[in-house]
Amino acid sequence: MSPIGIVGCGIGGLALAVALCQQGRPVVLFDQFDAPRPVGSGLVLQPVGLHVLNQIGCKAEILSLGAKITRMSGHESTTGLKVLDVTYDKTGVEYGCAIHRASLFDLLYRAALAAGAEIQHSAQITGRVGQRLVFADGSRSAPFDLIVDAAGAGSPLSMMKATALPYGAVWGTVPWVAGTSLPWDELRQCYRRASNMIGVLPLGQMPDDPTPIAAIFWSLPTRDIAAWQTGSIPDWQAEVARLWPEAAPFFAPITHADQMTAASYSHGQLRKPYSDGLVHIGDAAHRASPQLGQGANMALLDALALARAIDRSPLDLAGERYHRARRNHVWLYQNFSRAFTPMYQSDSRVLPWLRDRVLTPVSQTPPIPRVLSSLVRGRLAQPLGDLTHG
Numbered sequence: 001m002s003p004i005g006i007v008g009c010g011i012g013g014l015a016l017a018v019a020l021c022q023q024g025r026p027v028v029l030f031d032q033f034d035a036p037r038p039v040g041s042g043l044v045l046q047p048v049g050l051h052v053l054n055q056i057g058c059k060a061e062i063l064s065l066g067a068k069i070t071r072m073s074g075h076e077s078t079t080g081l082k083v084l085d086v087t088y089d090k091t092g093v094e095y096g097c098a099i100h101r102a103s104l105f106d107l108l109y110r111a112a113l114a115a116g117a118e119i120q121h122s123a124q125i126t127g128r129v130g131q132r133l134v135f136a137d138g139s140r141s142a143p144f145d146l147i148v149d150a151a152g153a154g155s156p157l158s159m160m161k162a163t164a165l166p167y168g169a170v171w172g173t174v175p176w177v178a179g180t181s182l183p184w185d186e187l188r189q190c191y192r193r194a195s196n197m198i199g200v201l202p203l204g205q206m207p208d209d210p211t212p213i214a215a216i217f218w219s220l221p222t223r224d225i226a227a228w229q230t231g232s233i234p235d236w237q238a239e240v241a242r243l244w245p246e247a248a249p250f251f252a253p254i255t256h257a258d259q260m261t262a263a264s265y266s267h268g269q270l271r272k273p274y275s276d277g278l279v280h281i282g283d284a285a286h287r288a289s290p291q292l293g294q295g296a297n298m299a300l301l302d303a304l305a306l307a308r309a310i311d312r313s314p315l316d317l318a319g320e321r322y323h324r325a326r327r328n329h330v331w332l333y334q335n336f337s338r339a340f341t342p343m344y345q346s347d348s349r350v351l352p353w354l355r356d357r358v359l360t361p362v363s364q365t366p367p368i369p370r371v372l373s374s375l376v377r378g379r380l381a382q383p384l385g386d387l388t389h390g
C-alpha cells in the first residue's frame with residue numbers, strides 16, 4: 001500500500017496519522033517546524049473531540065493531563081449580570097477537557113510515532129505539482145496517491161478566501177492561583193460590553209511538570225494589539241483588576257508583553273474541501289473565531305471522518321465521502337460562530353445590549369439551556385454523518 005502524504009503536524013494531521021496507521025495505512029507527515037513544538041496556550045476539547053481521541057486510544061492520557069470542564073460561565077463587568085451559563089451535562093456523563101497545546105501535541109506526536117507514522121521536520125511545503133509536494137528549496141517529494149492538507153490557517157495548499165475578524169486576543173499560561181475562588185472545573189469569562197473579554201481557563205498540567213496551570217486571555221480589537229504590546233503592563237493589570245477583581249491574581253505573573261501570545265482570527269470555509277488527489281481538513285478547510293471553542297474539535301472530527309472514508313471507499317472517492325459526512329455539522333458551526341462572535345467581540349454597543357437584555361433571559365428559559373449545552377458539546381448536528389460507527 002503506498003503512503004498518504006499529510007502536510008501539517010498539528011492537531012488534525014497528527015490525529016489522522018494515528019487513525020490511518022491503526023488501519024494499517026502508511027503515512028508520511030511533513031511540518032515546517034525544526035523540532036516538535038506547539039504554539040499558543042490552551043484549548044477546550046469538547047465531548048465530540050474527546051470521542052475522537054477515545055477512538056484512537058488517546059483519551060485516558062488526555063484526561064490525566066487536562067482539567068475536566070463541567071461549565072462555562074461569564075458575567076458583564078459593570079452590571080454583574082450572568083451573560084453566559086452553560087452546564088455540559090447535569091448527570092456528569094459529558095464534560096469538556098481543557099488542556100495546554102503542548103500536552104495535547106506531545107501526546108498526539110508520541111501516539112503517531114508509536115503507530116508507525118514517518119514524520120519529516122524542517123519540511124516547509126510551498127505547493128504541489130500533481131501528486132508531489134514542493135518544498136521551500138524547490139525540491140519535490142515522492143508522489144502520493146492522496147495528499148491531505150492539514151496545514152492549518154496558513155495552508156499554502158488551500159484556496160480559501162477567509163475574512164479577517166476585527167477582534168483578536170492575547171493569551172498566556174500562568175500557574176493556577178492557590179486559594180482562588182474561581183473553580184478548577186469551569187471556564188470563566190468577564191465582558192466589558194463586547195469590546196473586551198477576560199478569560200481564565202484551568203488547563204491541568206504541562207507534559208513534564210505537575211504544577212497546575214491556567215490559560216488567561218484578554219480580547220481586544222486587532223488594531224490595538226500592537227499598542228497593547230508596547231503599553232504599560234501594570235496599567236493593563238489594574239484595568240483587569242477593576243473589571244474583574246477575582247481574575248487579577250492570575251494576571252499578576254505577567255511582567256512582559258512577550259509572555260502573552262497575540263492571536264488574530266479569520267472566518268472562512270471551502271465549499272468543496274477536496275479535489276483530485278487532495279483533501280483539506282481542519283483550519284485549512286474551515287476556520288472561525290474560537291468563541292464556541294470548536295476549532296480543534298472540528299479538526300479531530302475531520303481526521304476521524306477522513307480516516308473512516310479512506311478505510312471504506314476507494315481512495316479517489318474518499319474525499320467526497322468525508323465531505324458528505326461532515327458538511328452539515330461544519331456548516332452549522334460555522335454559522336453559529338459567525339452569529340455569536342460579534343456579541344462578545346465587536347465594537348457594537350447594540351449587540352452586547354441585546355445579548356444582556358434579550359438573549360440572556362431567553363437563554364435561561366427551557367429548552368434553550370439544553371440546546372446551548374448541545375451546541376457547546378459539539379452535538380447540535382450529527383458530527384460524523386454516515387461514518388458515525390467505528
Ligand SMILES: Cc1cc2nc3c(=O)[nH]c(=O)nc-3n(C[C@H](O)[C@H](O)[C@H](O)COP(=O)(O)OP(=O)(O)OC[C@H]3O[C@@H](n4cnc5c(N)ncnc54)[C@H](O)[C@@H]3O)c2cc1C
Binds near residue numbers: 010045125126283296
Ligand atoms: C487563540 C486561540 C484559541 C483557540 N481555542 C480553541 C478552543 O478552546 N477549542 C478549540 O477546539 N479550538 C480552539 N482554537 C482553534 C484551534 O486551535 C484550531 O482550530 C486547530 O488547532 C486547528 O487544527 P489544524 O490541525 O487544522 O491546524 P494546526 O493545529 O494549526 O496545525 C497546522 C500545522 O501545519 C504546519 N504547517 C503550516 N504551514 C505549513 C507549511 N507550509 N509546510 C509544512 N507545515 C506547515 C504548522 O506548523 C502546524 O504544525 C483556538 C485557536 C486560537 C488561535
